[in-house]
Amino acid sequence: MTPSSDTPDPYADPLVFGQRLQILRNRRGLTRDQLGGLLGRSASWVKGVESGRLKTPKLELILGIAEILRVRDLAELTGSQTVHVDLFAGPGHPRLPAVKAAVDAFPVSTPHEAPPTAHLRARLDRAWAARHKSPNHRDVVGALLPDLIRDAQTAVRQADRAGERRAAQAILSESYALCQFFVAYQPDAPLLWRVAERGLISAQESEDPRAIGVAAWLATQAHRDSGYAHFDAADAVNLATLAHLTPLLPDAPNQVLAIAGALTFEAGYTAARRGETGTAWRYWDQARAIAERLPADFYDPVTSFSRAIMGAHAVTVAVELHAGGESVRQAAAADAVTIPSRPRRARHRIEEARGYQLDGQPDAALATLDKAHEAAPETIKYNGYAKRIVLEEAESKIPARRRRASELAEKMGLLAA
Template sequence: MTEPASSTFGQRLRAHRERTGLTRPVLGGLVGRSAEWVKAIEGGRLLPPRLPMMLRLAEVLDITDLADLTGAHPLPVASVTRAGHPDVDQVAAAMQRTTAPAGDPVPAVVLRGLVDQAWTLWHQSSTERGAVAAVLPQLLDDARTSARRLDGTDRRAALVELARVYHLVQLFAANQPYSELVWLAADRAMAAAQDADNPAAMSAAAWYYAHVFRSSNRTDAAEQVLVDAAGMLDPSAGGEQLARWGQAQLGIALTHSKRGRDGKAWRAWDAADDAATRLGSGYAHPWLMFGPTVVAAYGVTVEIDLVRPGEAIRRATNTDYSSLPSRTRRATHLVDAARAHLLRGEDVAVVHLLGRAVRESLDTVRHRPHARMAIMELVDRRGTVGEDARELALAIDLG
């Protein structure tokens, strides 16, 4: 959607806000401002905001080019908020091969061990993208060869592992300016899981596909794929099925919160929380990481989406992130906690939490748009906040 060149910044902002169905209080809350501030910007009583705030508005309104707001020269939002990884070309090349490589298949049980090792790299490295990029091209070749050349139950097992490899590709490419690679990985993972005729694999594929749908504001599609996945599982069976079902409920909660449907969001979150509680206080799925702590941490995300930063901070304070057996997940949720404080203008807490997140996973902070925008907003602050923000900017190579 591009407004006429004669439109003012405020008129463009209002048109995009109304297109996405956001009220002024909601838009203001999501960027840490009041409804009156939004009204004043739209009415031309305030000058257009500085670049960091424009980027926050663009992210909330799903605007891909700042020219749609400013009417000036094109400036893709992703070129500022999303950092590319130097190893993306080799991963993309492996994904784009149209035929399985020649050679003998890897036995399904061996392939599973290799995929488990790759997931361990993702969760345990502070530079997880570089760690998995080193193994993904060969792992993709091995998994595709096995899925193509094995038969019967071995082939179906290989297809399940192939889907898990595609999930890693999606995670690697996420929050980078390569949306086509993210979509390709999500679609191929679902196809592999369906070909395996494995409900557990399809539910994991639905979790990752829903992330892609939500990022493009296709919330109805996100909800449907998760509802379909949950319907294939029996939570009363406990164990793996309960974990996969609970994660589907968590995804449904995130989908509703993105649309501001607080009642539906919390009902789904409660279902996920109940499933996690039944699995045990110390439970964490070995690679999906679903468990009580993850559910609690995503409660912070739900509160932020519903523009309740005070409640988000309360939940974040009561969540023991250190119990998450994943550096990437710990860093992700620390960034969310920082977002809540940013909405409240609590700059010291923001830089403190982002600093903790960097120590957990440099890659996660480098590639999270919300973290990058928060740091950009704080680098010009006076005193220690600005100094800390500038150090963070250097750490994540924020130009």
């Protein structure tokens, strides 16, 4: 066999860092101006790195670039095949295959009778409650999902009357919503999109405003997390759903009011990702006004929307706007203890840690990540922002900080093969 007919070695003539950066930046739909602005650098600096005129930046900046470009494996950006670090895709959970099998199944027959929708509703409510209470919430939810999805699918197929079918579709849509929480940040993006799309279809078939809002809320996040080029798609789903719900709000029950509030905040979240300060805070103000219409003890089991969550949302907006000082001020004002959900409380701690890191307080950031790990280890294990902070501080020149970051890396499972 001649060399020309051999299968080429993809690493024989690898792309240099600058070339990889340019390809990934273009793939995400960012201009040099936009990327530079998000990094606190100029467009000419980005061009210099991409052209090779400037040397490869230090780890801190590489991790910042990876975060903005949503690079899943750091090797994709650096070109190094010796170290693979999944930033925005966590390790596959042991229960993922069983959940995937339930989602992918195409049951053309129904060998058993479906449970009543009231029974499915009670199981789904218990599953949400278990998710909020458990530090290892993915494991708990992953054990419940396969049977829940199969039974909800069967209930839809066996429904005889239109009202029963719509009620079963609402249950099925919310089952997919719970599934999307489980699948998120695991190494199977196509599965996540199948779940999101099926949730949207079931919600539309249900004609239930709450189900429609929840499915759109999750689809908005899926689009936004796909990168800058998908922000318009996120807004399209979000704002169309808000327009659909708005006429219902004057007399809406709390569950519908809450999903409208969650969607309103999501519009602000996307605006913050774009760097649109005024728009981001305007949507946050609107969401807070909706939260004030809810009872003081109300807490949405899917979105966590409530009065208690608005402080955490303020931290997120400030962090996404890369406003370090404002992030710390908002973190001081927010009370994480009032968030009843362990995974949501852990996520809030991670956002606080990002704020401290932006403000030049790495020790406070690491201490806050320790609190996140205490609240819900499976949340921090799958979070790319937490990984970035830990990896960055593991390179610190200060021994005590480096040691603390390394200990946290071990607890998070970053050292696992």
